[in-house]
Amino acid sequence: MVASYAHPSLRPFPLPPKLPSPCSHLLSFKTLSSLSPTTPTSASADYNHIIQSLCNNGDLHRALHLLPQERHPTQRTYEALILACARRNAAALGAAVHRRLVEDGFDRDPFLATKLIDMYAHLGALDDARNVFDETPEKTIFVWNALLKALALADVAEEALALLREMGRRGVAMDSFTYSHALKACIASSSHPPLAADRVREIHGHAVRRGFESRVHVGTTLVDCYAKLGLVSYAERVFDEMPERNVVSWTAMIACRAKNERPFDALDLFYQMMVSEPDVSPNSVTMVSALQASAGLAALGQGKIMHAYILRKGLDSILSVFNALIAMYMKCGSLNTALRLFDSMSGRRDVVSWNSIISGYGSLGFGAKAIQVFEEMVESGIKPSSITFVSVLGACSHSGLVEEGKRLFDSMSQVYGLTPRAEHYACMVDLLGRAGRLDEAAEIIKEMRIEPSPKVWGSLLGACRIHGRVELAEMACTHLFELEPTNAGNYVLLADIYAEAKLWEEVGRVKKLLEERSLEKVPGCSWIEVKKKIYSFVSVDELNPQIEQLHALLIQLVMEMKKDGYVPNTKVVLYDLDHEEKERILLGHSEKLAVAFGLINSGKGEVIRITKNLRLCEDCHSVTKFISRFASREILVRDVNRFHHFKDGVCSCRDYW
């Protein structure tokens, strides 16, 4: 079944019956007024009960008003007050409750200490949380875990690990909660992945020895930690060995694959869960991850099946699911469906919804439209986030809107009070570099107040590739080879630049470096979804059952093109081979095979949608433009950077990409 945005289940759900106003079932306003602190109180009034009820109903002020009336507040009363202060982000009131609690002699109570630590952590007052911990004489495991969690989730995860070591020294018996917090601290503690991985492995080993690995929460946290470190096979091993799995464990594993360039395997796992686990029902988070996998594959058919499922289960009322649907349609190139969904959600759009539309327009090459949507977003009262600027600056870059991009970049700090991060500088380098203003791009890097990230140098290198700047490319590579020595893509780009300048000796030198470091170029791969099945192609794909048919079609098309003046762009082939051999390699590029497959196997009027894991090659770009005219077919190719929409012999990028 195929879902459309107009599915009847999309009609708004009936509103729940109107709730009674807070506390109306407890006390009338008149009764409350009579209980004000200035009024003599009745000895029989149960203030503890009333205060707790007021707190639970969100009426913190009235609860605090009553507190002085109660001579003997109980532990439960203080718990309710602390939780209410945390919920309302009421720092000053929280501190006042804490003072009163101390006066009442509850400062040695480990239960309330746990609640206070949670409250202070929630309010961002870590020193206060630490003080409560220090001043609690009887430190139960709850107290230790509360501080561990507070430190792990704040930007002081190193301190969390120090606390863990202290627990070890003092012989505190850790429980499964301790392990979950400690693992999260490992991820938060280090921006250096190898160090974080060592730490996770160490705690993992510890958990295994103590028998905590079999706990479902610990196993799930381990899956997630390895996922965040990009160690997919470690995550899979933990997941496979879990004695008990629930929907969260399955979702963590699906998300792990979806986020680590394994969208096909993520979908596979999703369907495995649906088929083999009748007791596990996907929830909103599962569907968000599954949609992300469909988006990663640009598998529109799969995405539509999920949309139908989401509607049937009513999960589209959840904003994150709705946003994930918009993103999925955008990444599958279905701009109109994404826009219809976006239009249908007026009033409940958040910054994520807007960002999806801005980046969607950007990647399709509608830069001016992306800027217009950005302005509408600001007008509607939503504050742009750091990601909004990555999206809108990226949109400027794809469309060559240099001056607009510069203006937006300046507004980021001057108007919106956001400090540009490395990724924003990378956008600016890309914007200027693509437009051929490489010296300005290099100047921006020089003036950066923060350390340029690999993305920044990578953007410069990419621009050097487009504009054939050998020396500047070498300079960028001295940084890149140091910062990310194992990223084969940088070596390949440099070799590409040398090859284009016909510096074959230098090409050989870079290839030798790749060999010495045992690095392999990521092979180009393209795929296409036909009748809800995904077919993938690699270069010179001799194992493909239809390869002869595909070749015959491509040879025929190229012959027609040559009559039209087409000259194969053999400079994109990195090897110093003769022209004929280069042409043969060019013809076997995965994206050409996928286009030919689409022509043969899809319906006549259907748009051919192809996805490629790398940047689209220039020769394939020319050939696809021709095919779109010659075969009268719309062809949409999503490469690693953006969309190319081919129609009537023209590409939406207007050859600027």
Add this chain to the structure above:
DNA sequence: TTAGGGTTAG
């Protein structure tokens, strides 16, 4: 008393 998974970009 406490814990685990997710949406936007690059």
